[in-house]
Amino acid sequence: MKFKHLLLAVTLTCAALPATTLAFIKPLRVVAPTLMPGVACPLPDICIDDLARLADAQALYREGYAKAASAVGPFRQSPRVVFCSTQACADTFGLGRRAAEAIGNFGTVVAPRGWQAFYVAHELIHHRQAEMLGNIAVATQPGWLIEGMAYALSGDPRHPLGEPFEQWRSQFEAWYAGVGASGLWASAREVR
Incomplete structure (x- = not known):
């Protein structure tokens, strides 16, 4: 009898875990954005809360995607972006x-003030970092590599950025000048 109760408890816990995770860890909601009120995914790679703005979102996605892919290489999978x-x-x-x-390579969420191509490119560069280095590495590598790369290669027009971001961008640019585009990922894997 105890085994049946234990089995039932384990089954219920496992069934409730994804819903609980989505409820309490807001960024992970990007994994299942249509569970959020008012969000629809009319395209496999674009979700949005206002379908009337879908054409704008598509244009931003295309521009940000092209800029990111040109800078850091082609994506393994088309990144999903939720445009709020x-x-x-x-x-x-x-x-x-x-x-x-960007939530690793799970997806990206863009707030209203982020509807600019350089913001989308910045976050898609983070997505590509997660593809190439892994989600844990993106969370643990030095800021100059992760954020510096995204600021430097996204075409972010803001100069200077607030600190430490401007310093990280400069440090990445100096490092990148030595490794070049062809050595980017192999060299990035060596950074500690």
Whole structure:
């Protein structure tokens, strides 16, 4: 009898874990964005909270994708991007004041103020980093490599950035000048 109760408890816990994770860890909601109120995924790689803005989102996706792929190489899979046209949508994904956020290679969320190609490219560069280096490496590698790369190669027009981001961008640019595009990923794997 105890075995049946234990088995039932384990089964219920395993069944509830994904829903619990989505409920309490907002960024992970990008894994299943259509579970969030008002968000639809009319295309495999684009989700949005306002279908009237789909054409704008598609144009930003294409431009950001092209810029990122040109800078860091082709993607293994087309990244999914959730475009939030309202702050309420962005808050659903836990963005707070951020313009956008990549959740490893699971997906990206773009807040209303992030609807610019350089923000999309920046986050897609993070997606590519996760593909090439792994999600854990992206979270643990030095800021100058991870954020510096995204700021330097996304075409971010803001100069200077606030610190430490401007310093990280400069440090990455100096390192990148020595390794070049062809040595980017092999050299990045060696950084500690």
